[in-house]
Amino acid sequence: MNRTPAYRWIAGVAVLGVAAALAACAPGSNNDSTDTSAPGAAVSTDISKVGDVTLKVWDQETRGGQNDQISKLNDAFHAKYPNVTIDRKNMSTDDLNTTLPLSLTGTDVPDVTQANNARKDMGAYVKAGQLTDLTPYAQAYGWDKRYSQSVLRYSSYSADGKTFGSGNVYGLPQMGEVVGVFYSKAKLAKIGVGVPTSWAEFGADLAAAKAKGETALILGNLDKWPGLHVFGPVQGAHVPSDQIVKLGFGQSGASWTTPENVAAAKEIQDWSKAGYFNKSPNGTDYDKAWQNFAKGEGVFLIAGNWLAADLGKAEAMGDDVGFFAPPVADGAKYASTGGTSLPWAIPSGSKNKDVAAAYIDFITSDDAMKTVAEAGNLPINHASELVSGTGVQADVAKAFEEVTTEGTLLPYLDYPTPTFADTIEASLQQLLDSKITPEKFTENCEADYSAFVKENG
Secondary structure, X not given: OOXXXXXXXXXXXXXXXXXXXXHXXXXXXXXXXXXXXXXXXXXXXXXXXXXXXEEEEEEXXXXXXXXXXXXXXXXXXXXXXXXXEEEEEEOXXXXXXXXXXXXXXXXXXXXXXXXXXXXXXXXXXXXXXOEOOOHXXXXXXXXXXXXXXXXXXXXXXXXXXXOEOOOEEOOEOOEEEEEEEEEEHHHXXXXXXXXXXXXXXXXXXXXXXXXXXXXXXXXXXOXXXXXXXXXXXXXXXXXXXXHHHHHHOOXXXXXOOOHHHHHHHHHHHHHHHOOOEOOOHHHOOXXXXXXXXXXXXXXXXXXXXXXXXXXXXXXXXXHHEEEXXXXXXXXXXXEEEEEEOOOEEOEOOOOOHHHHHXXXXXXXXXXXXXXXXXXXXXXXXXXXXXXXOOOHHHHHHHHHHHHHHHOEEEOXXXXXXXXXXXXXXXXXXXXXXXXXXXXXXXXXXXXHHHHHHHHHO
Protein backbone atom coordinates (compact mmCIF):
# COMPACT_ATOMS: atom_id res chain seq x y z
CA MET A 1 0.00 0.00 0.00
CA ASN A 2 1.34 3.41 -0.89
CA ARG A 3 0.34 4.76 2.50
CA THR A 4 3.37 3.13 4.08
CA PRO A 5 6.93 4.29 3.41
CA ALA A 6 9.87 1.89 3.30
CA TYR A 7 10.90 2.71 6.86
CA ARG A 8 7.49 1.68 8.14
CA TRP A 9 8.56 -0.11 11.29
CA ILE A 10 10.22 1.62 14.23
CA ALA A 11 13.71 0.66 15.31
CA GLY A 12 15.94 1.02 18.32
CA VAL A 13 13.43 0.04 21.00
CA ALA A 14 14.98 -0.82 24.37
CA VAL A 15 13.05 -3.68 25.96
CA LEU A 16 12.80 -6.05 28.87
CA GLY A 17 13.06 -9.84 28.64
CA VAL A 18 15.07 -12.21 26.48
CA ALA A 19 14.18 -14.35 23.51
CA ALA A 20 15.71 -17.42 25.12
CA ALA A 21 12.63 -17.72 27.30
CA LEU A 22 10.70 -18.81 24.22
CA ALA A 23 12.37 -22.18 24.05
CA ALA A 24 11.05 -23.03 27.49
CA CYS A 25 7.46 -21.96 26.80
CA ALA A 26 4.69 -23.95 25.19
CA PRO A 27 2.79 -22.19 22.46
CA GLY A 28 -0.03 -20.03 23.76
CA SER A 29 -1.36 -21.53 26.94
CA ASN A 30 0.37 -24.29 28.84
CA ASN A 31 -2.52 -26.68 28.23
CA ASP A 32 -1.97 -28.81 25.14
CA SER A 33 -5.35 -30.25 24.23
CA THR A 34 -7.72 -31.17 21.50
CA ASP A 35 -10.56 -28.71 21.04
CA THR A 36 -13.80 -30.00 19.57
CA SER A 37 -16.06 -27.15 20.63
CA ALA A 38 -16.09 -25.48 17.22
CA PRO A 39 -18.78 -26.95 14.95
CA GLY A 40 -17.28 -29.30 12.43
CA ALA A 41 -13.72 -28.69 13.59
CA ALA A 42 -11.46 -30.73 15.83
CA VAL A 43 -8.01 -29.25 16.30
CA SER A 44 -5.01 -30.46 18.22
CA THR A 45 -2.58 -28.20 20.08
CA ASP A 46 -0.20 -31.06 20.92
CA ILE A 47 2.27 -31.37 18.06
CA SER A 48 5.06 -33.11 19.92
CA LYS A 49 3.84 -36.53 18.76
CA VAL A 50 2.99 -35.83 15.13
CA GLY A 51 6.26 -37.28 13.90
CA ASP A 52 8.85 -35.59 11.72
CA VAL A 53 7.33 -32.68 9.83
CA THR A 54 8.76 -30.12 7.44
CA LEU A 55 6.79 -26.89 7.82
CA LYS A 56 6.89 -24.62 4.77
CA VAL A 57 6.78 -20.98 5.88
CA TRP A 58 6.61 -17.96 3.58
CA ASP A 59 7.15 -14.41 4.83
CA GLN A 60 8.19 -10.93 3.70
CA GLU A 61 10.23 -10.03 6.78
CA THR A 62 13.35 -9.17 4.79
CA ARG A 63 14.51 -6.03 6.65
CA GLY A 64 17.16 -6.32 9.36
CA GLY A 65 15.14 -6.29 12.57
CA GLN A 66 12.17 -8.10 11.08
CA ASN A 67 14.36 -10.85 9.62
CA ASP A 68 16.21 -11.18 12.92
CA GLN A 69 13.05 -11.69 14.94
CA ILE A 70 11.71 -14.41 12.65
CA SER A 71 15.07 -16.20 12.59
CA LYS A 72 15.24 -16.19 16.41
CA LEU A 73 11.66 -17.36 16.79
CA ASN A 74 12.15 -20.13 14.23
CA ASP A 75 15.20 -21.38 16.12
CA ALA A 76 13.28 -21.30 19.40
CA PHE A 77 10.35 -23.16 17.88
CA HIS A 78 12.61 -25.89 16.53
CA ALA A 79 14.30 -26.17 19.93
CA LYS A 80 10.88 -26.68 21.50
CA TYR A 81 9.75 -29.09 18.78
CA PRO A 82 12.81 -30.80 17.25
CA ASN A 83 10.46 -33.00 15.22
CA VAL A 84 9.49 -29.93 13.18
CA THR A 85 11.90 -28.56 10.57
CA ILE A 86 11.07 -25.11 9.26
CA ASP A 87 11.60 -24.58 5.55
CA ARG A 88 11.52 -20.80 5.39
CA LYS A 89 11.18 -18.79 2.20
CA ASN A 90 11.31 -15.03 2.62
CA MET A 91 10.79 -12.53 -0.15
CA SER A 92 9.83 -8.91 -0.71
CA THR A 93 6.25 -7.81 -0.14
CA ASP A 94 5.73 -7.30 -3.87
CA ASP A 95 7.09 -10.75 -4.65
CA LEU A 96 4.91 -12.35 -1.98
CA ASN A 97 1.82 -10.58 -3.30
CA THR A 98 2.66 -11.87 -6.79
CA THR A 99 3.71 -15.42 -5.86
CA LEU A 100 1.12 -16.30 -3.23
CA PRO A 101 -2.02 -16.12 -5.43
CA LEU A 102 -0.38 -18.45 -7.93
CA SER A 103 0.75 -20.92 -5.28
CA LEU A 104 -2.66 -21.09 -3.64
CA THR A 105 -4.13 -22.45 -6.88
CA GLY A 106 -1.26 -24.86 -7.52
CA THR A 107 0.66 -27.62 -5.76
CA ASP A 108 3.45 -25.55 -4.19
CA VAL A 109 1.38 -24.40 -1.22
CA PRO A 110 3.08 -23.15 1.96
CA ASP A 111 1.83 -24.38 5.34
CA VAL A 112 2.07 -20.88 6.83
CA THR A 113 2.23 -17.60 4.98
CA GLN A 114 1.89 -13.92 5.58
CA ALA A 115 -0.97 -12.47 3.55
CA ASN A 116 -1.86 -8.84 2.89
CA ASN A 117 -5.15 -8.30 4.71
CA ALA A 118 -6.72 -5.96 2.13
CA ARG A 119 -9.82 -6.93 0.16
CA LYS A 120 -7.91 -7.52 -3.07
CA ASP A 121 -5.63 -10.05 -1.35
CA MET A 122 -6.88 -11.80 1.80
CA GLY A 123 -10.49 -11.03 0.90
CA ALA A 124 -10.03 -12.67 -2.50
CA TYR A 125 -8.30 -15.70 -0.98
CA VAL A 126 -11.12 -16.16 1.54
CA LYS A 127 -13.76 -15.83 -1.18
CA ALA A 128 -11.98 -18.53 -3.20
CA GLY A 129 -11.77 -20.84 -0.17
CA GLN A 130 -7.97 -20.73 -0.18
CA LEU A 131 -7.37 -19.82 3.48
CA THR A 132 -8.19 -21.77 6.63
CA ASP A 133 -10.70 -20.32 9.07
CA LEU A 134 -8.62 -20.00 12.24
CA THR A 135 -11.58 -19.52 14.58
CA PRO A 136 -11.33 -23.06 16.08
CA TYR A 137 -7.62 -22.48 16.77
CA ALA A 138 -8.39 -19.05 18.21
CA GLN A 139 -10.70 -20.73 20.71
CA ALA A 140 -8.26 -23.56 21.49
CA TYR A 141 -5.25 -21.27 22.00
CA GLY A 142 -7.08 -18.28 23.43
CA TRP A 143 -6.18 -15.91 20.61
CA ASP A 144 -9.55 -14.23 21.01
CA LYS A 145 -8.37 -13.20 24.50
CA ARG A 146 -4.77 -12.45 23.54
CA TYR A 147 -5.82 -9.93 20.89
CA SER A 148 -8.22 -7.03 21.19
CA GLN A 149 -11.18 -7.11 18.84
CA SER A 150 -10.07 -3.84 17.25
CA VAL A 151 -6.90 -5.66 16.14
CA LEU A 152 -8.49 -8.99 15.15
CA ARG A 153 -10.92 -7.24 12.83
CA TYR A 154 -7.98 -6.40 10.55
CA SER A 155 -7.75 -10.05 9.54
CA SER A 156 -11.41 -10.99 9.85
CA TYR A 157 -13.75 -11.72 6.95
CA SER A 158 -17.09 -13.38 6.40
CA ALA A 159 -16.74 -16.85 4.87
CA ASP A 160 -17.70 -15.51 1.43
CA GLY A 161 -15.05 -12.78 1.61
CA LYS A 162 -17.59 -9.99 1.18
CA THR A 163 -17.50 -8.55 4.68
CA PHE A 164 -14.17 -7.16 5.88
CA GLY A 165 -13.67 -6.38 9.57
CA SER A 166 -15.92 -9.00 11.15
CA GLY A 167 -16.68 -12.70 10.89
CA ASN A 168 -14.04 -15.44 10.99
CA VAL A 169 -10.38 -14.95 11.84
CA TYR A 170 -8.01 -15.77 8.98
CA GLY A 171 -4.67 -14.53 10.31
CA LEU A 172 -2.72 -13.16 13.25
CA PRO A 173 -0.29 -10.21 13.10
CA GLN A 174 2.90 -9.77 15.13
CA MET A 175 3.39 -6.02 14.88
CA GLY A 176 1.26 -2.91 15.02
CA GLU A 177 1.15 0.67 13.86
CA VAL A 178 -0.76 3.73 14.96
CA VAL A 179 -1.17 7.30 13.73
CA GLY A 180 -0.63 9.87 16.44
CA VAL A 181 0.76 13.33 17.05
CA PHE A 182 4.49 14.05 17.22
CA TYR A 183 5.38 17.29 18.96
CA SER A 184 8.36 19.40 19.97
CA LYS A 185 8.64 19.70 23.74
CA ALA A 186 10.64 22.90 23.40
CA LYS A 187 8.00 24.43 21.15
CA LEU A 188 5.20 23.57 23.57
CA ALA A 189 7.13 25.27 26.36
CA LYS A 190 7.77 28.27 24.13
CA ILE A 191 4.09 28.83 23.37
CA GLY A 192 3.11 28.06 26.96
CA VAL A 193 0.97 24.94 26.56
CA GLY A 194 1.18 21.34 27.68
CA VAL A 195 0.43 18.05 25.94
CA PRO A 196 -3.31 18.24 25.17
CA THR A 197 -5.60 15.82 26.98
CA SER A 198 -8.74 16.57 24.96
CA TRP A 199 -9.57 17.42 21.36
CA ALA A 200 -10.64 20.91 22.40
CA GLU A 201 -7.24 21.46 24.04
CA PHE A 202 -5.51 20.29 20.89
CA GLY A 203 -7.43 22.82 18.83
CA ALA A 204 -6.55 25.55 21.32
CA ASP A 205 -2.87 24.57 21.15
CA LEU A 206 -2.92 24.88 17.36
CA ALA A 207 -4.37 28.36 17.67
CA ALA A 208 -1.79 29.29 20.34
CA ALA A 209 1.05 28.10 18.10
CA LYS A 210 -0.24 30.19 15.19
CA ALA A 211 -0.63 33.23 17.47
CA LYS A 212 3.03 32.87 18.54
CA GLY A 213 4.20 32.89 14.92
CA GLU A 214 4.85 29.15 14.74
CA THR A 215 3.77 26.73 12.06
CA ALA A 216 1.28 24.67 14.03
CA LEU A 217 1.08 21.59 11.80
CA ILE A 218 3.54 20.10 9.34
CA LEU A 219 2.12 18.14 6.39
CA GLY A 220 3.68 16.84 3.19
CA ASN A 221 0.73 15.75 1.05
CA LEU A 222 2.27 15.74 -2.43
CA ASP A 223 1.68 11.99 -2.73
CA LYS A 224 -1.89 12.43 -1.43
CA TRP A 225 -1.93 9.51 1.05
CA PRO A 226 -0.31 11.42 3.98
CA GLY A 227 -3.37 13.65 4.24
CA LEU A 228 -5.43 10.60 5.15
CA HIS A 229 -3.35 10.25 8.31
CA VAL A 230 -4.29 13.78 9.33
CA PHE A 231 -7.95 13.39 8.46
CA GLY A 232 -8.24 10.03 10.28
CA PRO A 233 -7.79 11.41 13.82
CA VAL A 234 -9.95 14.43 12.98
CA GLN A 235 -12.72 12.11 11.84
CA GLY A 236 -12.19 10.02 14.98
CA ALA A 237 -12.82 13.09 17.11
CA HIS A 238 -16.18 13.80 15.48
CA VAL A 239 -17.66 10.54 14.19
CA PRO A 240 -18.66 7.52 16.32
CA SER A 241 -16.01 4.83 16.03
CA ASP A 242 -18.47 2.13 14.98
CA GLN A 243 -19.48 4.27 12.01
CA ILE A 244 -15.87 4.86 10.95
CA VAL A 245 -15.17 1.13 11.19
CA LYS A 246 -18.05 0.38 8.82
CA LEU A 247 -16.93 3.10 6.43
CA GLY A 248 -13.30 2.05 6.62
CA PHE A 249 -13.97 -1.62 5.98
CA GLY A 250 -16.52 -0.98 3.26
CA GLN A 251 -19.36 -2.44 5.30
CA SER A 252 -23.00 -1.48 4.92
CA GLY A 253 -24.92 0.51 7.52
CA ALA A 254 -23.00 3.79 7.51
CA SER A 255 -22.83 6.98 5.47
CA TRP A 256 -20.26 9.63 4.68
CA THR A 257 -22.88 12.35 4.32
CA THR A 258 -23.63 12.74 8.02
CA PRO A 259 -23.34 15.96 10.02
CA GLU A 260 -20.44 14.44 11.97
CA ASN A 261 -18.41 13.66 8.84
CA VAL A 262 -19.16 17.09 7.44
CA ALA A 263 -17.95 18.60 10.73
CA ALA A 264 -14.70 16.62 10.48
CA ALA A 265 -14.17 17.81 6.90
CA LYS A 266 -14.96 21.36 7.91
CA GLU A 267 -12.47 21.31 10.80
CA ILE A 268 -9.53 20.20 8.68
CA GLN A 269 -10.46 22.77 6.03
CA ASP A 270 -10.71 25.42 8.75
CA TRP A 271 -7.21 24.48 9.91
CA SER A 272 -5.97 25.11 6.39
CA LYS A 273 -7.82 28.41 6.07
CA ALA A 274 -6.46 29.54 9.44
CA GLY A 275 -2.90 28.96 8.25
CA TYR A 276 -2.09 26.21 10.71
CA PHE A 277 -0.30 24.12 8.07
CA ASN A 278 3.04 24.85 6.47
CA LYS A 279 3.01 26.65 3.12
CA SER A 280 1.56 24.55 0.27
CA PRO A 281 1.17 21.20 2.06
CA ASN A 282 -0.26 19.63 -1.11
CA GLY A 283 2.95 20.56 -2.93
CA THR A 284 5.29 19.38 -0.17
CA ASP A 285 6.99 15.97 -0.27
CA TYR A 286 6.26 13.65 2.67
CA ASP A 287 9.90 12.98 3.51
CA LYS A 288 10.77 16.66 3.16
CA ALA A 289 7.97 17.57 5.56
CA TRP A 290 9.00 15.31 8.44
CA GLN A 291 12.65 16.12 7.87
CA ASN A 292 11.82 19.83 8.17
CA PHE A 293 9.96 19.04 11.38
CA ALA A 294 13.08 17.29 12.67
CA LYS A 295 15.06 20.44 11.88
CA GLY A 296 12.79 22.61 14.00
CA GLU A 297 9.96 23.68 11.71
CA GLY A 298 6.52 23.37 13.26
CA VAL A 299 5.05 22.34 16.58
CA PHE A 300 2.99 19.26 15.68
CA LEU A 301 3.23 16.50 13.07
CA ILE A 302 0.35 14.03 12.68
CA ALA A 303 1.88 10.84 11.31
CA GLY A 304 2.47 7.15 11.87
CA ASN A 305 4.73 5.60 14.49
CA TRP A 306 7.21 4.46 11.80
CA LEU A 307 8.76 7.95 11.90
CA ALA A 308 9.66 7.63 15.58
CA ALA A 309 13.05 6.03 15.02
CA ASP A 310 14.23 8.75 12.65
CA LEU A 311 12.80 11.66 14.63
CA GLY A 312 14.19 10.30 17.89
CA LYS A 313 17.77 10.06 16.66
CA ALA A 314 20.26 12.27 18.46
CA GLU A 315 21.14 14.03 15.21
CA ALA A 316 17.44 14.78 14.63
CA MET A 317 15.20 15.76 17.56
CA GLY A 318 16.47 13.38 20.22
CA ASP A 319 14.72 13.89 23.56
CA ASP A 320 12.84 16.92 22.24
CA VAL A 321 10.31 14.83 20.32
CA GLY A 322 7.23 13.36 21.96
CA PHE A 323 4.22 11.40 20.69
CA PHE A 324 0.66 11.02 21.93
CA ALA A 325 -2.54 9.30 20.84
CA PRO A 326 -5.05 11.87 19.59
CA PRO A 327 -7.65 12.45 22.31
CA VAL A 328 -11.24 12.16 21.16
CA ALA A 329 -13.01 14.40 23.66
CA ASP A 330 -13.17 14.99 27.39
CA GLY A 331 -13.87 11.68 29.08
CA ALA A 332 -14.04 9.75 25.80
CA LYS A 333 -11.85 6.87 24.70
CA TYR A 334 -9.06 7.07 22.17
CA ALA A 335 -9.71 6.55 18.48
CA SER A 336 -7.07 6.82 15.78
CA THR A 337 -6.08 5.38 12.44
CA GLY A 338 -3.78 2.38 12.61
CA GLY A 339 -3.21 -1.16 11.53
CA THR A 340 -1.13 -4.27 11.77
CA SER A 341 1.72 -5.98 10.01
CA LEU A 342 0.80 -8.62 7.45
CA PRO A 343 -1.08 -11.38 9.30
CA TRP A 344 0.15 -14.97 9.41
CA ALA A 345 -2.34 -17.32 7.77
CA ILE A 346 -2.74 -21.01 6.93
CA PRO A 347 -3.60 -21.90 3.32
CA SER A 348 -6.42 -24.38 2.89
CA GLY A 349 -4.00 -26.61 0.98
CA SER A 350 -1.63 -26.99 3.94
CA LYS A 351 -1.06 -30.62 4.91
CA ASN A 352 0.11 -29.67 8.42
CA LYS A 353 -2.55 -27.32 9.74
CA ASP A 354 -2.24 -28.21 13.43
CA VAL A 355 1.54 -27.73 13.27
CA ALA A 356 1.05 -24.51 11.33
CA ALA A 357 -1.36 -23.21 13.98
CA ALA A 358 1.10 -24.11 16.74
CA TYR A 359 3.78 -22.16 14.87
CA ILE A 360 1.55 -19.09 14.52
CA ASP A 361 0.66 -19.34 18.19
CA PHE A 362 4.34 -19.54 19.13
CA ILE A 363 5.49 -16.54 17.09
CA THR A 364 2.62 -14.36 18.36
CA SER A 365 2.77 -15.44 22.02
CA ASP A 366 3.45 -13.05 24.89
CA ASP A 367 7.05 -14.27 25.02
CA ALA A 368 7.41 -13.76 21.27
CA MET A 369 6.43 -10.13 21.77
CA LYS A 370 9.68 -9.67 23.69
CA THR A 371 11.64 -10.85 20.67
CA VAL A 372 9.64 -8.56 18.39
CA ALA A 373 10.47 -5.58 20.58
CA GLU A 374 14.14 -6.59 20.98
CA ALA A 375 14.40 -6.55 17.20
CA GLY A 376 13.32 -2.91 17.17
CA ASN A 377 9.70 -3.42 16.12
CA LEU A 378 6.37 -2.49 17.71
CA PRO A 379 4.79 -5.57 19.31
CA ILE A 380 1.10 -5.93 18.59
CA ASN A 381 0.47 -6.86 22.24
CA HIS A 382 1.94 -5.57 25.54
CA ALA A 383 3.86 -2.84 23.77
CA SER A 384 3.97 -0.48 26.74
CA GLU A 385 5.27 -3.23 29.04
CA LEU A 386 8.14 -4.06 26.73
CA VAL A 387 9.52 -0.59 26.18
CA SER A 388 11.65 1.03 28.84
CA GLY A 389 12.65 4.65 29.28
CA THR A 390 10.82 7.88 28.66
CA GLY A 391 11.69 8.65 25.03
CA VAL A 392 9.52 8.77 21.94
CA GLN A 393 9.62 4.98 21.52
CA ALA A 394 8.01 4.59 24.93
CA ASP A 395 5.45 7.25 23.95
CA VAL A 396 4.60 5.27 20.81
CA ALA A 397 4.13 2.04 22.73
CA LYS A 398 1.92 3.78 25.28
CA ALA A 399 -0.18 5.39 22.55
CA PHE A 400 -0.61 2.12 20.67
CA GLU A 401 -1.75 0.33 23.80
CA GLU A 402 -4.15 3.13 24.71
CA VAL A 403 -5.80 3.00 21.31
CA THR A 404 -5.96 -0.80 21.07
CA THR A 405 -7.06 -1.52 24.65
CA GLU A 406 -8.92 1.61 25.79
CA GLY A 407 -10.22 2.85 22.48
CA THR A 408 -10.56 1.86 18.84
CA LEU A 409 -7.94 1.31 16.17
CA LEU A 410 -9.63 2.78 13.12
CA PRO A 411 -9.02 1.29 9.66
CA TYR A 412 -6.97 3.13 7.08
CA LEU A 413 -9.28 5.07 4.81
CA ASP A 414 -7.85 3.55 1.63
CA TYR A 415 -9.36 0.17 2.64
CA PRO A 416 -13.10 0.46 1.83
CA THR A 417 -13.28 -0.15 -1.92
CA PRO A 418 -10.89 -0.95 -4.76
CA THR A 419 -11.08 2.69 -5.93
CA PHE A 420 -11.54 4.56 -2.65
CA ALA A 421 -7.91 5.57 -2.22
CA ASP A 422 -8.02 7.60 -5.44
CA THR A 423 -11.38 9.10 -4.52
CA ILE A 424 -10.64 10.29 -1.01
CA GLU A 425 -7.04 11.33 -1.65
CA ALA A 426 -7.97 13.61 -4.56
CA SER A 427 -10.98 15.01 -2.68
CA LEU A 428 -8.91 15.68 0.43
CA GLN A 429 -6.37 17.68 -1.55
CA GLN A 430 -9.21 19.73 -2.99
CA LEU A 431 -10.67 20.19 0.49
CA LEU A 432 -7.37 21.48 1.87
CA ASP A 433 -7.12 23.94 -1.01
CA SER A 434 -10.78 25.02 -0.49
CA LYS A 435 -11.63 23.95 -4.03
CA ILE A 436 -14.57 21.94 -2.74
CA THR A 437 -16.84 22.33 0.28
CA PRO A 438 -16.91 19.90 3.21
CA GLU A 439 -20.31 18.76 1.96
CA LYS A 440 -18.91 18.01 -1.51
CA PHE A 441 -16.00 16.11 0.05
CA THR A 442 -18.36 13.79 1.90
CA GLU A 443 -20.57 13.42 -1.19
CA ASN A 444 -17.59 12.27 -3.27
CA CYS A 445 -16.67 9.70 -0.63
CA GLU A 446 -20.26 8.55 -0.28
CA ALA A 447 -20.66 7.96 -4.02
CA ASP A 448 -17.71 5.56 -4.12
CA TYR A 449 -18.56 3.84 -0.82
CA SER A 450 -22.29 3.37 -1.46
CA ALA A 451 -21.78 2.08 -5.01
CA PHE A 452 -19.39 -0.58 -3.73
CA VAL A 453 -21.67 -1.57 -0.83
CA LYS A 454 -24.60 -1.96 -3.22
CA GLU A 455 -22.59 -4.05 -5.69
CA ASN A 456 -21.00 -6.12 -2.93
CA GLY A 457 -24.39 -7.04 -1.56
